[in-house]
Structures are given as C-alpha cells and as structure tokens.
Amino acid sequence: MSNVLHIPSYLSAEHLGPWETFLVQIDRVEPHLAAELRPLVPILTRPMRALIVNVPIRLDNGEMAHFEGYRVQHNLSRGPGKGGIRFHPRVTLSEVMALSAWMTVKNAVVNVPFGGAKGGVRVDPKGLSPAELERLTRRYTSEIHILLGQDKDIPAPDINTNEQVMAWVMDTYSMNEGRTAMGVVTGKPVSLGGSLGRRDATGRGVFVSTAEAARRLGLEIAGARVAIQGFGNVGDAAARCFADAGARVVALQDDSGSIANPGGFDVRAVKAWRLEHGMLAGAPGAESISADDFWATDADILVAAALENQITAANARQIRARLITEGANGPTTPEADLILQDRGITVIPDVLANSGGVTVSYFEWVQDISAFFWSEEEINARLERIMREAFSAVWEAARQKGISLRTAAFVLGCERVLTAHKLRGLYP
Known part of the structure; x- marks a missing residue:
C-alpha cells in the first residue's frame, strides 16, 4: 500500500473528524472488495x-x-x-x-x-x-x-x-x-437479565486478539511488556487478563495522567488506588511520566483503550511497541496508520480487537429472548472461540491479499454487509 495518505476529493485534508476518518477507511478498502460489490459501496458512506x-x-x-x-x-x-x-x-x-x-x-x-x-x-x-x-x-x-x-x-x-x-x-x-422488555438493551445488571461475563467482555476480547497476534508474530505473552492507554472498564479488564497471563503492565494512562513502572504494576492495586483517589498518580509502584513519555514507553504491546484519534502523526513515530491493539473505537488516525505500517508495527484494528463486548451482548440478547441463561465459563469459552475464529479469518485475508489487518477486517466486514444488502434488494 502507498505511504501517501489519499483523501477522497469530497473531504477536507485539513481536518478529519471521526466520520471523515471512516470515509477514508472505506475509500482505502473499496479496491479490495469483490468487483460485483463495489457499486454498492455508497450504501456504507451514508x-x-x-x-x-x-x-x-x-x-x-x-x-x-x-x-x-x-x-x-x-x-x-x-x-x-x-x-x-x-x-x-x-x-x-x-x-x-x-x-x-x-x-x-x-x-x-x-x-x-x-x-x-x-x-x-x-x-x-x-x-x-x-x-x-x-x-x-x-x-x-x-x-x-x-x-x-x-x-x-x-x-x-x-x-x-x-x-x-x-x-x-x-x-x-x-x-x-x-x-417488561429485557431484550431492548444489553449490559444490564445480571439481576435484570444481564449476562455473566459482559462487564469484562471487551477487555477480555482485547487480550484474546492480542494473544492470537502475538503467537503469530513469535511474541510470548508471558513476560511481555504492555502499555495501556485508558484505564476504564476496557483497559482495566485487559490489564488484569495480561497480568494473569504473566505479562508485565509497565505503563498506564488515563485522563488523570500517565504512570510507569518498568518492573510491572500490580494492576489490581492500581485500580483500587484510582477508585479511591480519582487519579493514577501516587499509585503503588507508580512513577508519573508525561504523555509524550507514555507513547515512547519501551513496551512490546500497546493497547489504545481510551477515545478516538489518540494515535496521530504527531506521536506515531515515538511508539516503540511491536504490536498495537485498538481497545477503543477509532484511536488511530489514517495518517498515523500509514506511519505505523511503514515502521512495520502490527495494528489489530478496533473492529476486530474490541468486538468482545458486542459478542457477549449478542449472547445476552439471545439469553433474554430465550429466558435461558448460561454460566460465566460458557460465556467466556464462546467468546474466545468467536474471537479466535474472527481473528484467524482476518489474518488469513491479510496474508493472502498482502494488506493490513485493518484493511482485511474491513474487507471481510464490508463484503458481508454488502452481500446482505444485495440479496435483500431495494424496497419499494
């Protein structure tokens, strides 16, 4: 893929908001879609x-x-x-x-x-x-x-x-x-039809997808150094999964600041401190660092689990991790994406990496409709199976077509959506 950022002619190159970022992603994906589906792409741009x-x-x-x-x-x-x-x-x-x-x-x-x-x-x-x-x-x-x-x-x-x-x-x-309509929302309390395992599902999915990528890249999770941006529900759950697998969480960042510990944090102790004091600074074993230093952390894996547009052209060259996992939606700008590709850094895109939440939401929806509920062990096993299957399909598509994981994920997802649209036709 060219390392020149192509902006569709109908967009402004000066500033890409979230919707414009999505349109750039679709523009990049279109040449890789099945020829018979390309005329339907405008369905996705509105x-x-x-x-x-x-x-x-x-x-x-x-x-x-x-x-x-x-x-x-x-x-x-x-x-x-x-x-x-x-x-x-x-x-x-x-x-x-x-x-x-x-x-x-x-x-x-x-x-x-x-x-x-x-x-x-x-x-x-x-x-x-x-x-x-x-x-x-x-x-x-x-x-x-x-x-x-x-x-x-x-x-x-x-x-x-x-x-x-x-x-x-x-x-x-x-x-x-x-x-009473329990199935109208997911992520509810378990006592109101919520699903066991839903609270940690997105973070667990981030860990599963990272582990799948790491295995293919020859990177051992046990002992790996992990930096996590965002320490809310997703970042916290992911941090616990990494720590339990033997990885070292060496840097954390949220809206209160950034902290580091090259030896690795006790992530549960940091979470308790954050809940009590409202900030990361001062947590056990924590050294406060600047935002720039966070992005330059000497880590093997970086998890971006905060907001969109966090990895930009301004900081993408500072990142030292071999593998980036997008726990948030849209955390990487299109220009930064190309920089990371040029530097040989593997990025697991948001539409794959953070899909654990919606997967278990699907389980919750099914359970509410059927009024039959599964154990947490069943939920986690089903989640991990689906995440691994999805990752394998995206990885294989990327390998066969010689494209990035993001482009491969969009090709897979967009072709499924456009095929469904084509089969349904237009009404009236």
Missing part, C-alpha cells in the same frame, strides 16, 4: 437514519437544563441496530455517525446478526447528581424510543454509561411499552 434530540431535564436546584442527544442507525442489512450509548462533553453527530458505522463493520467481522447503531448525549455526567443522571437517561430514552426495540435497535453501555444506566433505559422503555 447512515441509514440519524436522530437528533433535545434532552431537557429539571436539575436538583429546580432549574431546567438542555442537552443534545443522538441515535444513529448506520446499516440494518444484517439485523437490528446494535451499539452503545455514551455520555461525554465532546459527543458530536460526526462521532456518533462514525461509531455507528464502525459497529456495522464490527458486527459483521465477528458475524453476529446485528447492524450498526450508536447513541450519545453531549454532557459531562460528573457534573450531575445521581438523580439528575437518572432523569437525563430516562428523558433521552423517551426521546429515542421510536427507534428502539429488541428486534429494531438494542443499546448497550459505552463511555460514562454502565449497568445502572442500562437498567434505567430498559425500565423507561418498558414503562412506555407497558411490558
């Missing part, structure tokens, strides 16, 4: 449906506040929409559109019967009381209710949302429907 809603709530002090919310359904050719809801002060329509599109590809890569969707509210939830957060969640759910349903669109947790938020979403939808 979201099927986008809803923008006003979310007014009464604050605890009696004043009214307004927040902007979104729910985007990118493509439903392979099944109902599936994708999380995030509460974040920088949520934009471009971001939610891109996230919904990546969900379309991701669901197809692991071959679960869902289309792509995503939602979000532009809000800093840390500034809301628990009662205000509940009112925000319930009002937002009511506003997007027309799109939701266990056979239409099934939300899940994402950044700054959790099991409790999903319980409020499910209850609000159920009250409006006049019946």
Whole structure:
C-alpha cells in the first residue's frame, strides 16, 4: 500500500473528524472488495437514519437544563441496530455517525446478526447528581424510543454509561411499552437479565486478539511488556487478563495522567488506588511520566483503550511497541496508520480487537429472548472461540491479499454487509 495518505476529493485534508476518518477507511478498502460489490459501496458512506434530540431535564436546584442527544442507525442489512450509548462533553453527530458505522463493520467481522447503531448525549455526567443522571437517561430514552426495540435497535453501555444506566433505559422503555422488555438493551445488571461475563467482555476480547497476534508474530505473552492507554472498564479488564497471563503492565494512562513502572504494576492495586483517589498518580509502584513519555514507553504491546484519534502523526513515530491493539473505537488516525505500517508495527484494528463486548451482548440478547441463561465459563469459552475464529479469518485475508489487518477486517466486514444488502434488494 502507498505511504501517501489519499483523501477522497469530497473531504477536507485539513481536518478529519471521526466520520471523515471512516470515509477514508472505506475509500482505502473499496479496491479490495469483490468487483460485483463495489457499486454498492455508497450504501456504507451514508447512515441509514440519524436522530437528533433535545434532552431537557429539571436539575436538583429546580432549574431546567438542555442537552443534545443522538441515535444513529448506520446499516440494518444484517439485523437490528446494535451499539452503545455514551455520555461525554465532546459527543458530536460526526462521532456518533462514525461509531455507528464502525459497529456495522464490527458486527459483521465477528458475524453476529446485528447492524450498526450508536447513541450519545453531549454532557459531562460528573457534573450531575445521581438523580439528575437518572432523569437525563430516562428523558433521552423517551426521546429515542421510536427507534428502539429488541428486534429494531438494542443499546448497550459505552463511555460514562454502565449497568445502572442500562437498567434505567430498559425500565423507561418498558414503562412506555407497558411490558417488561429485557431484550431492548444489553449490559444490564445480571439481576435484570444481564449476562455473566459482559462487564469484562471487551477487555477480555482485547487480550484474546492480542494473544492470537502475538503467537503469530513469535511474541510470548508471558513476560511481555504492555502499555495501556485508558484505564476504564476496557483497559482495566485487559490489564488484569495480561497480568494473569504473566505479562508485565509497565505503563498506564488515563485522563488523570500517565504512570510507569518498568518492573510491572500490580494492576489490581492500581485500580483500587484510582477508585479511591480519582487519579493514577501516587499509585503503588507508580512513577508519573508525561504523555509524550507514555507513547515512547519501551513496551512490546500497546493497547489504545481510551477515545478516538489518540494515535496521530504527531506521536506515531515515538511508539516503540511491536504490536498495537485498538481497545477503543477509532484511536488511530489514517495518517498515523500509514506511519505505523511503514515502521512495520502490527495494528489489530478496533473492529476486530474490541468486538468482545458486542459478542457477549449478542449472547445476552439471545439469553433474554430465550429466558435461558448460561454460566460465566460458557460465556467466556464462546467468546474466545468467536474471537479466535474472527481473528484467524482476518489474518488469513491479510496474508493472502498482502494488506493490513485493518484493511482485511474491513474487507471481510464490508463484503458481508454488502452481500446482505444485495440479496435483500431495494424496497419499494
């Protein structure tokens, strides 16, 4: 592949937002798709449906506040929409559109019967009381209710949302429907139809995909040095999996700062410190470092599990890891992607690496519909099997076509989506 970043003529080269990043990815993939599917590519470059809603709530002090919310359904050719809801002060329509599109590809890569969707509210939830957060969640759910349903669109947790938020979403939808509808969301508390193993599923999938890549690259996980950006649900679960497998987590970064320990952290102790003190600095065995030093950490594996656009042209040349795993959605810009390829660094793309969450969400959805629940051991075994099969298919496609893992994953996912669209045809 050329090391020159090709920007489609209809995009601005000055700034690529999340949606523009997705369009560049599709533009790169198109030449590798089956010839009979290429005329259908415009289906992927437009979201099927986008809803923008006003979310007014009464604050605890009696004043009214307004927040902007979104729910985007990118493509439903392979099944109902599936994708999380995030509460974040920088949520934009471009971001939610891109996230919904990546969900379309991701669901197809692991071959679960869902289309792509995503939602979000532009809000800093840390500034809301628990009662205000509940009112925000319930009002937002009511506003997007027309799109939701266990056979239409099934939300899940994402950044700054959790099991409790999903319980409020499910209850609000159920009250409006006049019946209990557990299957309308995933990532719920186990006592409300949630699945065992769901909380750690994304991080566990990150570990499984990394282990599969490491094996093929001749890199032993036991003793490997791992740097993890993002120490929320995904980064924490991944860190525990790596540590339990004998790897050394030597650097961590979140929105509070960056820390390092060449000998490796006790990641559970660091998590306990973070929960108690609200920051990584000062954790047992931690040396505070700069953000630049984090990217230059002497590590074998780098896990990017924070937000999109974290690995850029500005820091991609500093990275010393042999293997990068994208635990977040869209953490690598297109320009940085080419730099990493030129440097021979293997990148496991987000649509493959972080698909463990939606895979176990699929398990939860199936369990809710059938009212029959599996053990955590069964969940983890099924998750690992699906992740390994998906990784093998992507790796083999990359090897046969001489393309990157990202391009191979997009080829596999996009061809499945476009084939479904072609078979269904157009109505009316």
